[in-house]
Amino acid sequence: MNRTDALAMVRESISRVIPDADVAALGPDDAFRDVLEMDSLDFLSFVEVLSERSGIRIEDEDTPRLATLAGCADFLVAHTL
Numbered sequence: 001m002n003r004t005d006a007l008a009m010v011r012e013s014i015s016r017v018i019p020d021a022d023v024a025a026l027g028p029d030d031a032f033r034d035v036l037e038m039d040s041l042d043f044l045s046f047v048e049v050l051s052e053r054s055g056i057r058i059e060d061e062d063t064p065r066l067a068t069l070a071g072c073a074d075f076l077v078a079h080t081l
Helices: 003-017 040-054 060-066 069-078
Strands: none
Touching: 003 040, 003 069, 040 060, 040 069, 060 069
């Protein structure tokens, strides 16, 4: 998976959890919880959707890396090489 595909997958996964989220307005280092007002349950749902869509098992210790677009893209690319 390349970075462009990873970013698209992250945006689509967010949209599945928060359909009215303005994912286009997210900067690479913007924290999802702050910008999208994502609560803990939304974030966990996002991680589950991302894991299902990517086919990558996401462990609890991985979740801090998934707080931003850049972090998610880096994680996905690194785990698909």
